[in-house]
Amino acid sequence: MVELIEPSLLVDEKKCRRNIKKMVDKAAANNLQLRPHFKTHQSHHIGSWYRNMGVDKITVSSLKMAEYFAADNWRDITVSFPLNVLEIERINKVAGKVSLNLLVDSPEAIEKVAGKIKSKVGFFIEIDCGYRRTGLDPGNLDTIEKILALLDKNRDFEFKGFLTHAGHSYKAAGDREKILSVHRETKDGMIPLKERYISRYPDLVISDGDTPTFSVAGDFTGIDEVRPGNMVFYDLAQNFIGSCDKDEIAIAMGCPVVAKYPHRDEIVVYGGGEHFSKDYSFLPDGTKHYGKVATPVTDGWDAGETGMYVKSLSHDHGIIHAGKEKAEKLSIGDIIYILPVHACLTAASMRSYILLSGERIERL
Amino acid sequence: MVELIEPSLLVDEKKCRRNIKKMVDKAAANNLQLRPHFKTHQSHHIGSWYRNMGVDKITVSSLKMAEYFAADNWRDITVSFPLNVLEIERINKVAGKVSLNLLVDSPEAIEKVAGKIKSKVGFFIEIDCGYRRTGLDPGNLDTIEKILALLDKNRDFEFKGFLTHAGHSYKAAGDREKILSVHRETKDGMIPLKERYISRYPDLVISDGDTPTFSVAGDFTGIDEVRPGNMVFYDLAQNFIGSCDKDEIAIAMGCPVVAKYPHRDEIVVYGGGEHFSKDYSFLPDGTKHYGKVATPVTDGWDAGETGMYVKSLSHDHGIIHAGKEKAEKLSIGDIIYILPVHACLTAASMRSYILLSGERIERL
Numbered sequence: 040m041v042e043l044i045e046p047s048l049l050v051d052e053k054k055c056r057r058n059i060k061k062m063v064d065k066a067a068a069n070n071l072q073l074r075p076h077f078k079t080h081q082s083h084h085i086g087s088w089y090r091n092m093g094v095d096k097i098t099v100s101s102l103k104m105a106e107y108f109a110a111d112n113w114r115d116i117t118v119s120f121p122l123n124v125l126e127i128e129r130i131n132k133v134a135g136k137v138s139l140n141l142l143v144d145s146p147e148a149i150e151k152v153a154g155k156i157k158s159k160v161g162f163f164i165e166i167d168c169g170y171r172r173t174g175l176d177p178g179n180l181d182t183i184e185k186i187l188a189l190l191d192k193n194r195d196f197e198f199k200g201f202l203t204h205a206g207h208s209y210k211a212a213g214d215r216e217k218i219l220s221v222h223r224e225t226k227d228g229m230i231p232l233k234e235r236y237i238s239r240y241p242d243l244v245i246s247d248g249d250t251p252t253f254s255v256a257g258d259f260t261g262i263d264e265v266r267p268g269n270m271v272f273y274d275l276a277q278n279f280i281g282s283c284d285k286d287e288i289a290i291a292m293g294c295p296v297v298a299k300y301p302h303r304d305e306i307v308v309y310g311g312g313e314h315f316s317k318d319y320s321f322l323p324d325g326t327k328h329y330g331k332v333a334t335p336v337t338d339g340w341d342a343g344e345t346g347m348y349v350k351s352l353s354h355d356h357g358i359i360h361a362g363k364e365k366a367e368k369l370s371i372g373d374i375i376y377i378l379p380v381h382a383c384l385t386a387a388s389m390r391s392y393i394l395l396s397g398e399r400i401e402r403l
Numbered sequence: 404m405v406e407l408i409e410p411s412l413l414v415d416e417k418k419c420r421r422n423i424k425k426m427v428d429k430a431a432a433n434n435l436q437l438r439p440h441f442k443t444h445q446s447h448h449i450g451s452w453y454r455n456m457g458v459d460k461i462t463v464s465s466l467k468m469a470e471y472f473a474a475d476n477w478r479d480i481t482v483s484f485p486l487n488v489l490e491i492e493r494i495n496k497v498a499g500k501v502s503l504n505l506l507v508d509s510p511e512a513i514e515k516v517a518g519k520i521k522s523k524v525g526f527f528i529e530i531d532c533g534y535r536r537t538g539l540d541p542g543n544l545d546t547i548e549k550i551l552a553l554l555d556k557n558r559d560f561e562f563k564g565f566l567t568h569a570g571h572s573y574k575a576a577g578d579r580e581k582i583l584s585v586h587r588e589t590k591d592g593m594i595p596l597k598e599r600y601i602s603r604y605p606d607l608v609i610s611d612g613d614t615p616t617f618s619v620a621g622d623f624t625g626i627d628e629v630r631p632g633n634m635v636f637y638d639l640a641q642n643f644i645g646s647c648d649k650d651e652i653a654i655a656m657g658c659p660v661v662a663k664y665p666h667r668d669e670i671v672v673y674g675g676g677e678h679f680s681k682d683y684s685f686l687p688d689g690t691k692h693y694g695k696v697a698t699p700v701t702d703g704w705d706a707g708e709t710g711m712y713v714k715s716l717s718h719d720h721g722i723i724h725a726g727k728e729k730a731e732k733l734s735i736g737d738i739i740y741i742l743p744v745h746a747c748l749t750a751a752s753m754r755s756y757i758l759l760s761g762e763r764i765e766r767l
Contacts, residue, residue, distance in 0.1 A: 043489075044487070044489040044490050045465070045467065045487070045489070045490065078718060078719070100718060100719045101409070101673075101719060103409065120661070120673070120719055120720070121661035121662045121671065121673075122661065123408070123409070123659050123661050123673050123736075124659075124661075124735055124736040125407075125408040125409070125659050125736055126408050126409065144662060145662065145663065145735065147663070147734070147735050148661075148662075148735050151735060151736055171667065172671065172717065172720055172722060173661075173662050173671050173720065206717065295487050295488075295489050297484070297485035297486065297487055297488075297512075297537075298485045298508060298509065298512075298537050299509065299511070303535065307485065307536065307537050309465075309484070309485075309487050312680065312682070312748050312751075313747075313748065313751045316676065316680055316681055316748075316752075317680055317681040317682055317748070318676075318681055353536065353570065354442060354464060354747055354748070354751075355442070355464045355465060355484055356484070356536055356537065358536060370511070371488055371509065371511050371512050371515060372488040372489055372515055383677075383718055384676050384677065384680075384681070384718070387676075387677045387718075387752075388680075388751075388752065
């Protein structure tokens, strides 16, 4: 076991590589271009595991992240977040070095950057297939045409295709049928756009995101590209949704036990909202929880049910429901491993990872 | 107005200094030793504003934070978090330089460090006056005596007093009477301990925490020391509880507008769970929200009601309820200011602050 003295986010490299391989294989089997989302890990080191498996196109969610990965020789990057027109300087810096794609859903955004972007950039038009966060309704051809007209008249701008993120698949907890219905909704929105525009733009790409539908669905006809992110780590939210098995979760927070309250069935660990962030999920009986306790084993952890879970989090404290017997048995100074509810936000709250070898790896 | 290009946590120095002065004045008026909690800001620069007002004793929540502030010449530090027995090396490093107080609620924790701590350290015994997170029941004299016996027999250990954090005051949303009842409960737990032990330990300190009771209560008889933390910034959760006015909130997140959906009454900003963390509060009608929009003015912001609030957060996106008219009026590239729900976790999610002068200040 790795020696830890404070809350530390452990990464099981084997499980991670297995998850990446699963992405690569599934994309290949379905003739899909894989463009994994790197916001989940934001780490050069973990990025190299994808590269080893032949991945050379990536997705990020900010220009800062694009800059960070460009510095590590990634040469084809899509920023899958609405174009922030205030970051012209970063765009020019990155677009000079790499093939950079940006995302828009309004003529206004393009008008604001026209004449200021000095390098060739690609543009995806974002489509909203039901999530209602960002993107145009697939039927809003009027706005799509206005955007295309603006892109066409600018020599440095190239229309790349239509991109969507079916984030409402996250609400389909445990319901495989619902995830598949979100996936059908996505295809119903995107395929007609492909059919309409493919003759005008023969290289156009239909790009789809989200880990749940990519994990669960089996028919990707009409989709060209996928951008799973969370899948590299997975987490309890994904397990709850039905995207993964618990033993595919590739990260766990190691937390020191600092206090014991067997009469309350609880222990308290060093590890709170500052480390986990505050997303929660639910136990089968409806109890809210912020993470589940796994069992340390020689080469990592066993994700099997322990009955122990994070009942609540304050800034630095994690209150663990342990049951009387387990609370008595644990000692102050023991390290327990906690599977997080939301890998992306937990990883963002920490500033580095620890591999099971003990090596610390950095992230943005 | 400060020029921003990405989500940035703005600190209004004037409001901060006013909040610090409020702490200092209230502590002085009530004959209380002020030992403010620095976990909220975790910044040398902001620490200097307290120092300018005569503060020389501080509270932190980790040994890492103790190390960070010791490096900035703070010489009297209490770590108000259950002793993490795995951090002996840090304890010895810090205790060699500063007057360091640790916190315990079990003989087990002391037994684990006895003989390993090589410098003089103070110990507070943590008492639980009703929050049920950490600490001993005030009536648990048996355990208290065991801890005292262990401290007394170790030359390097000094018993400092009893410490409590009435965190359940946070649940007393909007109910002044409930906050005062939490405060009474605290005194009912702590004062008998003082009376019982003061002859044996004439210098013992009764230390009380939490911003809500310190902000609202008026009678601190029997309490010697207070440790307000959040009060330096305040936030919407504190405003909801009734600890502060909205215009006392001293931080706001500046977020670029990246997309507009007037037909949905919404805009989307760059600023999500990675920046705000995920604590929420409620509007008067019970609607959940993750922040409220303030109005930028020449020298900061006006916290008056705008009707605009953060409806939901994903990793990088903030979805703002703006109403049709305001959504239409805002332009892509505008910066809006958002008052956060939970200052401590929002500040921890960001890695630096921007003063209204534009100066960037660092934090741990």
